[in-house]
Amino acid sequence: MKAAPAEFRALCHRHRLAATHQRQVIYEAVMSLPGHPSPEDIYEKARKSIPSISLATVYKNIRAFLDKGLLQEVSLHHGSLRVDANHDPHHHLVCTRCRSIMDLDEAEMVPPRFRQKLPRGFKVLRISVDVLGICAECASKKARRA
Amino acid sequence: MKAAPAEFRALCHRHRLAATHQRQVIYEAVMSLPGHPSPEDIYEKARKSIPSISLATVYKNIRAFLDKGLLQEVSLHHGSLRVDANHDPHHHLVCTRCRSIMDLDEAEMVPPRFRQKLPRGFKVLRISVDVLGICAECASKKARRA
DNA sequence: TATTAGATAATAACTATTGTCATTCATGAA
DNA sequence: TTCATGAATGACAATAGTTATTATCTAATA
Numbered sequence: 001m002k003a004a005p006a007e008f009r010a011l012c013h014r015h016r017l018a019a020t021h022q023r024q025v026i027y028e029a030v031m032s033l034p035g036h037p038s039p040e041d042i043y044e045k046a047r048k049s050i051p052s053i054s055l056a057t058v059y060k061n062i063r064a065f066l067d068k069g070l071l072q073e074v075s076l077h078h079g080s081l082r083v084d085a086n087h088d089p090h091h092h093l094v095c096t097r098c099r100s101i102m103d104l105d106e107a108e109m110v111p112p113r114f115r116q117k118l119p120r121g122f123k124v125l126r127i128s129v130d131v132l133g134i135c136a137e138c139a140s141k142k143a144r145r146a
Numbered sequence: 147m148k149a150a151p152a153e154f155r156a157l158c159h160r161h162r163l164a165a166t167h168q169r170q171v172i173y174e175a176v177m178s179l180p181g182h183p184s185p186e187d188i189y190e191k192a193r194k195s196i197p198s199i200s201l202a203t204v205y206k207n208i209r210a211f212l213d214k215g216l217l218q219e220v221s222l223h224h225g226s227l228r229v230d231a232n233h234d235p236h237h238h239l240v241c242t243r244c245r246s247i248m249d250l251d252e253a254e255m256v257p258p259r260f261r262q263k264l265p266r267g268f269k270v271l272r273i274s275v276d277v278l279g280i281c282a283e284c285a286s287k288k289a290r291r292a
Numbered sequence: 293t294a295t296t297a298g299a300t301a302a303t304a305a306c307t308a309t310t311g312t313c314a315t316t317c318a319t320g321a322a
Numbered sequence: 323t324t325c326a327t328g329a330a331t332g333a334c335a336a337t338a339g340t341t342a343t344t345a346t347c348t349a350a351t352a
Contacts, residue, residue, distance in 0.1 A: 018349090020299065036228040036247055039339080054301045059340065061299095062229060074228040074238070074247065075221050079340095080308065082182040082220035083208060092220070093268055101182050101220060102265065110259040112275060119248070121282035122239055129258060130274040136267035164318050164329060185308080200332045205309065207330090225309095226339065295352070305342070310335100317330070322323100 015068040025049045026061045027070070036074045076132070077101065091128060095135035104131065161214040171195045172207045173216070182220045222278070223247065237274060241281035250277065 008027060012019035029045035030037060037045075043058045065071040076094055082101070089106040112127050154173065158165040175191035176183060183191075189204045211217040222240055228247070235252040258273050 018298065020348095022300070030229055030231050036230055038226045038228055040226075042229075052301075054303095056302080056341080057300055062227070063341090066229070071229045071231055074230045075223045077221045078224040078227055080184045080186070081208070081224055082184055083176055083188075083212070083217045084182055084220045085176050085217055087218075093264070095268075096271060102268075104264075108260060108262050110261060112258055113256040114254060115256060116254045118239070118250075118277070119282075121285060122241075122248075122277075122279055123285055124277055124279040125242060126278050128276040128278055130276070131264070131268075131270055132272050132274055133268055133270040136265075139267060139269055166318070166330065168331070198332075200334095202310075202333080203331055209310095293352100296350085298348090298350105300345105300347075302345090303343085305340100307340080308338085310337075312335080313333095315331080315333105317328105319327090319329095320325100321327105322325080 011070065015070060017064060017068060022046075022050060022053055022057055023061050023064075025053070026058055027065070030062075030065075030071065076130075089126065091131065093131045093133070093135070095138055096132050097134055097138040100135055100137075102135075104129075157216070161216060163210060163214060168192075168196060168199055168203055169207050169210075171199070172204055173211070176208075176211075176217065222276070235272070237277065239277045239279070239281070241284055242278050243280055243284040246281055246283075248281070250275075 008024050009019040011027075012023065017023065025046050026042060029042045029049075033041055033045055039055070039059055039062055042062065043053070043055050046053050046058060062071065066073060076096060076099055079099075086103060091104040091106065091109060093102040093104050094100070109129060112129065118124065154170050155165040157173075158169065163169065171192050172188060175188045175195075179187055179191060185201070185205055185208055188208065189199070189201050192199050192204060208217065212219060222242060222245055232249055237250045237252065237255060239248040239250050240246075255275060258275065264270065
């Protein structure tokens with residue numbers, strides 16, 4: 001066991017997670033990687049510190065971090081392809097609990113505006129807003145664990 | 147062969163797709179299903195008309211429809227889990243061509259606002275904006291097929 | 293020391309998706 | 323209408339991503 005900064009231990013303690021070496025290496029891998037790494041990316045990075053680490057351990061700990069709120073998912077709907085036949089511009093109401101998706105007509109939102117210029121020649125085609133929250137159904141089903 | 151409305155044949159012709167029976171049934175399945183159906187949903191629905199239809203055919207035609215713009219994907223990043231360690235509120239610049247994701251600080255956007263009340267007790271947690279477009283790199287790499 | 297809860301590694305299992313290929317079909321030309 | 327030809331289909335193999343299972347290990351506690 002090496003570094004094990006007190007910060008990480010505190011972070012784990014705060015979230016009721018045991019501060020294991022693997023967990024720390026995985027967490028540091030996430031933090032050190034640019035952009036939004038995939039489990040595979042994280043695995044490759046973590047292997048540099050712990051060559052014997054298992055991909056399943058990476059998955060399991062990512063899930064633990066997500067469940068506890070240390071990390072969040074870039075997109076809630078990555079499990080399966082969903083098609084959208086609605087050609088009218090619209091946004092989505094997404095339930096973070098059951099992952100259901102409802103349409104929200106574009107007219108129901110004030111058009112998004114930027115304060116600054118967008119970076120380096122990015123050419124905007126359209127803007128898609130996900131309103132994340134808890135749908136009425138899920139809300140009525142009692143509160144669950146965080 | 148049954149219905150085969152001229153509309154669908156015209157639609158296909160306009161998009162350079164052969165107007166096959168399966169294709170029509172798949173398209174109608176998408177249109178008739180509520181929300182944002184998955185390939186499996188569409189498959190189940192289509193089987194009611196063509197019990198022998200293959201799941202691969204459903205996938206291939208969904209892809210064809212997406213490529214030709216008859217349908218669109220609910221989310222561009224559904225392939226694999228991506229984690230986000232950025233706890234500062236932010237949005238995303240998503241390239242529809244290479245699917246790269248860049249962060250956009252929340253402060254760079256005017257906070258989204260609703261014009262109307264949200265439906266039936268939906269409790270908003272956060273709002274995630276995807277700015278879809280073409281990144282500078284892709285833009286410089288010539289125009290591709292639609 | 294014995295017990296126990298939680299974590300890991302190996303691997304099996306599962307789900308979503310795509311590729312291969314022989315057969316069949318849609319389309320436009322004759 | 324017939325025909326040639328490329329596109330589409332269906333069966334199935336293959337792959338990627340992810341989760342489940344389980345035996346083992348470890349650290350903390352009784």
